[in-house]
Amino acid sequence: MKIICIGRNYSDHAKEMNAEIPSEPLFFLKPDTALFKEKNFYYPDFTNELNYEVELIIKIAKVGKHIEVKHAANYYNEIGLGIDFTARDIQKKCKEKGLPWEKAKAFDHSAVVSNSFIPKEKLDLNALPFSLNLNDQIVQEGNSKDMLFSFDELIAHVSKYMTLKTGDLIFTGTPKGVGKVVIGDRLQGRINGQELFSISIK
């Protein structure tokens, strides 16, 4: 399986990063070794600026290529929640030099994924609220209605370039409020108020 991550899909996050609002979805990959579904996350030794980015996740349910927007809803049944962990200090250096940023984004355990996913019939996909708590304080609040590109548009765009396979995950971008974690922190993610993951930084 592969993990596809969408960048800058919320204009308020693009602004906080001093980045341009994209005219088409931009995406990058994390390998399957990035997948993390445990409770205790060990802070990697190569960064001093590990950032959380909470994101809604689409789980692909059917193989598809060149999927049209109008058919995209047939390719997923469930939505989950996760964190696109980012070594921001390394990412900044890579960006400055115009280098690929896999070291900053694709390292082991950098893709936190909730153990449970919610059937899409139970959700209003056009207005889906989600949030991240850091030590019981809300630090990020997002809503799918604020995405620059919808779930269906993301699937159509990505599948122009690469075949989507059953079990692939698409991280759909983070809203504003990204920030640092330190050892001892606890992160809890919720969709519609329902807790989907809780991890401790060790």
Ligand code: MG
């Ligand atoms: Mg992200």
